[in-house]
Amino acid sequence: MTLANAHALFCGLKSEPSYLANLTIPEDDRRALMDARNLIRATLKQAASSIPVHDEYWQEDFARITARMRPVIHVKFMTQGSYAYGTLNAPAQIPAQEIDLDDGMYVPVQFLQNGQPALAAKGLFAFAEAALAPLCSRKGWQLDSSKKNCVRVKLWRGAHIDIPIYSIPQDRFETMVEALQNAETTALMARDAMAQSWRLPSDQIMLAQRDGTWLQSDPQQLHDWVNGRSERYGAVYRRLCRFFKGWRDYTWEKSSLSSLCIMCAVDEALRRMNGFPGDSRDDELVMEVAKLLPAIFNDKVANPVIRHLCLNEWGDDERAAIIEEAEALRDEMVAALERTGHADVVITRLRNQFGQRIPYRPDAVKIATKIETIRQAPAAKVAAPIVIPSTSG
Structure with missing residues (x-):
């Protein structure tokens, strides 16, 4: 659980367009x-x-x-x-x-x-x-x-x-x-x-x-691959791809970061998360994927149907710029959802990365108490204490 829940801004608003609707x-x-x-x-x-x-x-x-x-x-x-x-x-x-x-x-x-x-x-x-x-x-x-x-x-x-x-x-x-x-x-x-x-x-x-x-x-091969991702992860896969494409388009007028590269990176991130994403927290999924993007973009992203083709064969300066922006996205998402207890600030941080198409609806952002956040956070894993055997007598 995060301190802020901005899921409604991404795809859950009823009375006015969400980010997904604005895309x-x-x-x-x-x-x-x-x-x-x-x-x-x-x-x-x-x-x-x-x-x-x-x-x-x-x-x-x-x-x-x-x-x-x-x-x-x-x-x-x-x-x-x-x-x-x-x-x-x-x-x-x-x-x-x-x-x-x-x-x-x-x-x-x-x-x-x-x-x-x-x-x-x-x-x-x-x-x-x-x-x-x-x-x-x-x-x-x-x-x-x-x-x-x-x-x-x-x-x-x-x-x-x-x-x-x-x-x-x-x-x-x-x-x-x-x-x-x-x-x-x-x-x-x-x-x-x-x-x-x-x-x-x-x-x-x-x-x-x-x-x-x-x-x-053969364009059908790529279409089959996209359908396969949707069958594996559900409708949220296409939504995540659209959110990150929206981030790219807001960040750059033109970019070598292709839509296919983004779709493959989202797939790789979901694989590394080792689970099946739900439909109730798109904002948190965006944050978790964003945490992994800098490392994914820094590795080779292969074409999913022509494996020897690299989708991120960028120059050094271009790679550095894309990774820098991915790191900024990661940091803003973490700050917005995990370190901010004010709805206005959550929206400001999201708009810093996704633009004005993120709706200004502070009332739609849920802020949890710190006690609730601590209670629902996963238990930390610590090493078992070393027990030194002893004898008496």
């Missing part, structure tokens, strides 16, 4: 994102019929054959990333930070003998951007061609949609059921239902790069 993107923005995503999908689906007639979209072997001999191309889509995981936050600092929706486009292709898709990676970038240009002009959106592994459409100040392009084998394409979402279906439900309808070996899914290369990449 959630507004409903109008969510609907606008879905409308934009659906328009982009429809535009690319309609334009895909023209792919066979463009020589520049194909690898050399297929570019030499006539257009009518090339396969008809259809595309399908699958939302991925934080929107699909249920960990998407509203940005803390606009316009430096933006709402990001990732919507993967899957293209069925034949594979050449060298293992490369018959469609050219550069050609697919050119196709997508040419198809979307009239739509963007009409809607006042902007195409951003600076991203090496996706097509980016900037929608409005503070929001964009990324479209990574994947190739999958033609003979498995028909088994992929697209996750069509409607107002009654959440992103997680639709994504999980779709995920159960098709499976491909990960080495048969290739991600197009703007420089013309293809990389093996």
